Amino acid sequence: MRLTKYILMAGVGMLTLASCSKNFIDGVKPTDGSLSSTIIFSSKIGVDNALTGIYENIRDYIPSIGRQNMYGWKTAQFNFDMRGDDLISDPANWWLYENNWTDNAYGRIATSGRTLQIWALNYKVINNANAVIAGVPGISEAQSVKDALIGEAEALRAWAYFNLVRVYQFTYSKDTTAPGVPIYTEPSGSSTSGNPRAHVSAVYAQIVSDLEDAVSKLTSDRVDKYRINKAVAQGILAQVYLEMAPADNSLWAKAQSNAAAAAADFPLMDANGYKDGFNSVSNGEWMWGLQFNASQSYSYAGFFGYIEPTDITGAAGRYNDIYVNSSFVNLFSATDMRNLFDDATNQSSSSPWKKYVTLKFRDNATQSGDYVMMRSAEMYLIQAEALAQQGQQQPAIDMLYSLQSERDPNAVKPTTTDKQTLINLILVERRKELYAEGGVPYFDMKRYQLPLVRTGIQWSMLNIPADDNRWRWQIPQPEMDANKSLTSGDQNPL
Amino acid sequence: MRKIAFLCSLIFLCGQLLAQTRTINGKVLDEKGNPIPGASIQIKGSRGGTSTTADGTFSISVPATAKRLVISSINFTTQEVDISENMSVTLKAGSGSLDEVVVTAYGATKKKAFTGTASVVNSDQFKDLQVSSITNVLQGNASGVLVVNGNGQPGESPAIRIRGVGSVNASADPFIILDGSPYGGNLSSINPNDIESITVLKDASSTALYGSRAANGILQITTKIGKGTPKVAVSATRGYSKRAVDDYKYVNNEQLYGLTWEALRNQANITPGLATSIGAASSEDYASQSVAGVLVYNPFGVAQPIGLDGKLVSGAKSLWSEDWGKDLLRTGQRTDINGSVSGGSDKTRYFISGGYLDDQGLPIQSDFKRYSARFKVDTKVNDWLNVGINASGSYSTQNYPIQGGSAYSNVTGWVRSVSGIYPEFVRDPSTGALILDAAGNKQYDYGNNGPLHRPIFTPGNPAGTTAQNPTTYDRYLTSANAYGEAQIITGLKFRTQYAVDLYQNQYNSYYNPFVGDGAAYGGRSEKTRTNNATQTFTNTFTYDNTFADIHHFNVVVGMEAYRYHQGVVDAESRGFTFPGTTELAYGSTPYTANSYSYDNRMVSYFGRVNYDLGEKYHLSASIRRDGSSRFSDSARWGNFWSVGGAWNINKEAFMSGISTFNDLKLRASYGTTGNQAFLDNNGNVVYFPYLSTYSAGANIAGYAGSVIANPANGRLTWESQKTLDLGLDFALLKNRLSGSFTYFTRKSSKLLFNRPLPPSSGLDGVNDNIGTVTNKGIEIDLTSINVRTHDLEWTTSVNFSKVTNKITELPQTSITGANYSNLIVGQPLNNFYIREYAGVDKTDGAPMWWMDQTDATSGKTTRVVTKQWSAATRYYKGTSLPDWIAGVTNTVKYKGFDLNVLLYINFRGKIYDGNYAGLMYSAVGNTPGSNWSVDMLNRWQSPSNPGDGKTPRLTTTTDDQANSASTRFLFDDTYMRIRNITLGYTFPKSIFGSARINSARVYVDLQNPFTFYKYKGLDPEEGGLEGVTNGGSVVYKTFSAGLSVNF
DSSP: OHHHHHHHHHHHHHHGGGGGHHHHHHTOOOBSSEEOHHHHTTSHHHHHHHHHHHHHHHHHOOOTTOOTTOSHHHHHHHHHHTTSSSEEEOTTSTTHHHHTTOSSTTSSSTTOHHHHHHHHHHHHHHHHHHHHHHHGGGSOSOHHHHHHHHHHHHHHHHHHHHHHHHHHSSOTTTOTTSEEEEOOOSOOOTTOOOOOEEEHHHHHHHHHHHHHHHHHHOOSOOSSTTSOOHHHHHHHHHHHHHHHGGGOTTHHHHHHHHHHHHHTTOOOOOHHHHTTOSOOTTSTTEEEEEOOOGGGOOGGGSHHHHHOOOOTTSTTOOOOOEEEOHHHHTTSOTTOTTOOEEEOTTSOTTSTTTTEEEOSOOOOTTSOOOEEEEEHHHHHHHHHHHHHHTTOHHHHHHHHHHHHHHHOTTOOOOOOOOHHHHHHHHHHHHHHHHTTSSSHHHHHHHHTTOOEEOOSSOSSOOEEOTTOGGGSOOOOHHHHHHOTTOOGGGSOOO | OHHHHHHHHHHHHHHHHHHTEEEEEEEEEOTTSOBOTTOEEEETTSSOEEEOOTTSEEEEEEETTOOEEEEEOTTBOOEEEEOOTTEEEEOOBOSOGGGSEEEETTEEEEGGGOOSOEEEEEHHHHTTOOOSSGGGGOTTTSTTEEEEOOOOSTTOOOEEEESSOOOSSBOOSOEEEETTEEOOSOGGGSOGGGEEEEEEEOSHHHHGGGGGGOTTOEEEEEEOOOOSSOEEEEEEEEEEEEESSOOOOBOOHHHHHHHHHHHHHHHHHHSTTHHHHTTOSSHHHHHHHHHHHHHOOOTTSSSOOBOTTSSBOTTOOOSOOOOHHHHHBOOEEEEEEEEEEEEEOSSEEEEEEEEEEEEEOSBTTOEEEEEEEEEEEEEEOSSSEEEEEEEEEEEEEEEOOOOSSSOTTOHHHHHHHBOTTSOSBOBOTTTOOBOBOTTSOBOBOOSOSSSSOOSSSOSOOHHHHTTTSOEEEEEEEEEEEEEEEEEEETTEEEEEEEEEEEEEEEEEEEEOSSSGGGGGGTOEEEEEEEEEEEEEEEEEEEEEEEETTTEEEEEEEEEEEEEEEEEEEEEEEEOOOSTTOOSGGGOSEEEEEEEEEEEEEEEEEEEEEEEEETTTEEEEEEEEEEEETTSOTTTOEEEEEEEEEEEEGGGSGGGTTOOSEEEEEEEEEEEEEEEOOBBOTTSOBOSOTTSOEEEEOOOBTTBOOEEEEEOOOTTOOOEEEEEEEEEEEEEETTTTEEEEEEEEEEEEEEEEEEEEOOGGGTOOEEEEEEEEEEEEEEEEEEEEEEEEOSSEEEEEEEEEEEEEEEEEEOSSSEEEOSTTOEEETTSOTTEEEEEOEEEEOTTTOOEEEEEEEEOTTTOOEEEEEESOGGGSOEEEEEESSOSEEEEEEEEEEETTEEEEEEEEEEESOEEEOHHHHHHTOOBTTTSTTBOOBGGGGGOOOBTTBOTTSSSOOOBSSSTTOTTSSBGGGEEEOOEEEEEEEEEEEEEOGGGGTTSSOOEEEEEEEEEEEEEEOSSSSOOTTTTTTTTBOOSOOOOEEEEEEEEEEEO
């Protein structure tokens, strides 16, 4: 039985593998593409990596309950464009619910995917920016390098709060003490239980302080156009002051000066540039744009997949489902280079609203066209509006005409002496210049507390008063459920 | 090579051993002199054995040294007899079902000593079932096991929940043990013909020894092994399949046009100016002018087929009407061929098998083919050492056209979505004639061949694209499980076992460059290669001894190390030129390349003591300590334990006078188990759920980026579960009636859960241990031998399970769950938190829902109706989980005939029929030309013609939101399904004369032949466990015939 004794000993030996079990279990680490925050905050390269991730989140984020037309901020912006008067969706295709302001998964109600997309995308920007702001002081780089990284994160954070406060409450000037959105300036963790809705004024104070600091810390340097530099931060600040100025007229001047400084290095594009399809950051007028390469494209699920009408056979996976209101088309003169409207050749006479499509946006060959986020034409219009509001009628007209004449060789210089008439002209010019770029007509209506009154022939003829609750989006239900500082009374009314 | 040589030498060895034998013939009879078929004949002191044929005879080769045989059969007392020529053995009815053996963790026990609860499904019960995945046999055959076949695709496995759903964000699937080791492959890679039995272990005393992975029960799968005389078995089966329930009934072309006309007319009445905008004189005129333009395809050959009365104009008739169900679905064919050689001597047992299966699904191109082989042998090397190996290889290829979801290429969804006015092939709209291409071939119509596009699913046509766009899963499985067992001293054994499963899953998807989903990319091809290596090394000491004749101890002590590695490589290329060239080499543009891997390791120590006193009192206690790499250093070890007891009352002296009871046993157990399989939102396992991470890959063009993915939680630890089990087993009236009653409670706490953080935190949630879910229920198993005569035997088995599921603790008031559910204390999982439909307003035809309205002054809440869907209140309207389920099996044997009928009943539970919601849309502008159910003909048309009161008016805008989720589409899921009817005939041995055939059996089998369910078109299982349908495939009914021959 000597042999069995050995077997017994061997068996006991195996059982005493206990001592090795720690090494055995500890022998594995994540290899699935995840990184620890210590690696991120070890160098400028790591922080650049984290900042790039924030832009990717802006470009791509979709919530778990999101739908196909909810990839990235561009689709959230387009959702606002579809709520205006100028664009009409095919009632049988994507964007019909946005176009019809339907209170469902695509709408402003608490359970919708769209409101969660808007809310969560911006708060992810904020949290990631907070982590950069908290982590950068610990890296060993020159102070100027650290300043630029922090300034960029502050600008991103302000940009996100500005998006949120404009969607979830009426405009600043309507009521600065109305509940805005929760404010976070520290990175969240597992014990974060949620902050209460801060007053609109507090949210704007945070935005302005971040942007002013960002403008002071940033320079014009950047690795590529997807990153926010000083000019872009000034551009955002100009937008913010424009929103606030009706409540504090001293801010028109700040809107004007920031817009002027922002646009300085970005001359207006020529007619050819306008016809290139709005798909490349190489356009000199673009101040900020999010790039794609071929493998990052979402093809037909991306912005161009909906708005580009060139794919008549449908073979390239386009939906051909966005039409242009003929009353809007009629605002463009024949010689206006922005008059890129085409007959909707593939549509039938039975749908009278299917008359025009727009060729403004066309994807590039690999279906990976860049997304425009800011361009200097808007800065011209902000200056014109701010000048007009300050009573500088002629400089305002000159500024407006400097853009109009660039777009239309036969443009006629406005001659009005009435302030309101001029402002209305500028608002129309904003629609003509910026449609489908960022929900400008929608936010202009909110900004000036105007109703939506649909015109022309549309399948969805809406009339929404300026004080209607539908202008305020509901806070997503998951926020109401999980945020310990919110009760049902904090929700925006249905 | 060395392995092959070793296997060859073992086979050679078997031949040597068999040569030294003699053959004994005999017969086994019951007390009335009737033959007992299927009785087991074992050679005492060896492993050799055989069983009796249908006429009760047997023939066995016994070693020259063998002295006695052990004869046993279910429901008879086991006997030991001396070997003699032409023996005749009479067995006494007696000792009942409790003599059966139950396979438990790290061992086996007799049912009478078993303190836990298990259901055993033997190969006898499923040998004729036409299943391609082994777990498909469980529905209706095992109590406490909910099996939902949410998918008809061959090669897919059903969802299984044992005793309710005990986990939310963690896997609730049972733990699968194959021949004593965790199984690391895909269930469809196992050939069901190789399986001897499946044991479902349910209570803590039977599962706690697998501790941390056993919280949701265990399926112990045992493969076959040979015994007795060498036996060659060959079987072949051929089958044909179609849908188990008929599809929904759809409107015809004329009805589709008429309904669309009505929607346009109604909208023109609602929207002022609409009619005049196209110069129409009236709303009716607007509709007549518009309808063909809205539907685009006009099969009537006249420009305005619908008149001002909404009816087909005279002279117009349908030139074509496409039956997409016929174009895209077919009769599936199934071929299953198996062969095996098995046998054993007193030293060596072996089983060698090979199988081929070709199982076609109903959707065109859907297919599952499997080639499998298994070799299992064990041998007694000398008086103290046993060794064995079980090796198998399997290759399967599954062509899996998309069946579910909203993709244009979803074959099953297409049939339910695209109406018959849209043809499969391009047709001349004026004559209906097919337009052929230059070569004279029919051309598929993708909806974009004219200037006007088909308004639905354009460009697409699965009849044309499915064959050109293969989606395949190729699965390779190589398994080996080897052991050695040494007897150290009397009663003490040491066993070491090493098991490895190497499993590769190759996912290939190809979209051709010419038409359909791939055209946008110039064609695309994606390849995903997933390699899994699962290794388990187990060492146990077992001590088994009886002291003073009545104190029996069985003690197991052991350790186990588990190591799992999964590596994934994924690549895609685009820009293809030629049809059928699916390899990436043919693509012009490499698109993505990605790889990642996952690891999990565990170390475990365990021990169990079983003690019984005179076969009257049984006690069992076990403990296991598990450490896992899934949790942080400080939280990774968990202890799991159980105690159980059983009392065989009928062995007591006071029962000796009571002859009614053959068996009577009370049992109770209590214990804990755990779960570590944290799942993310997509149902994928999270391997390091406690770490704080940034996630790479958030790139902008060529700039690399990463975003915050997960906050850290170092305290994250095992999900834990406490199970109480109380049961009574009995056999009465000479074992004619036997069964068991069991009551259980399962309390799952510290649930692995991605605890939601407020989205304003910028985080989705934190992986945490939160909340509690309880499952309480009863299980009843009854078997009755209704008739037993010389020629006729009729047996009925019933199993019944009732489980009540409830959430009992949460960290916040409610958490939005998957589908329509909302997690809240007091409600079950998989609940429907949904708006309640209030029918149609008879005055204007608008849909209505219920809404709670609280009076501001009195604070009293009343229910009122609203026409604004978003304003309607959501209510809890039940769960997809059934109240109770039952299976009833009737088996009749008459002479050579055998008949088996299995009935399955699912009582209550809800199903949300998304398919039907799509077929009942009221907003024509939203989906013109989409198929309608014939129920749409009962819509509201006017106050004087209000229809069925449920189906609202037709319009073209979505303002009514009539199809938004509500109880309008939520149905009761009570149904009854005949799972199986098998009729077989075993030929008497006499007819084979001198042919070397031992037995032959022919049979026909009807699977799912009848379904009794109230709602037509809906398959009650299509919704899966979640109870939500979404254009998916359904269960098949299969007719098959087969022949099996033993040599």
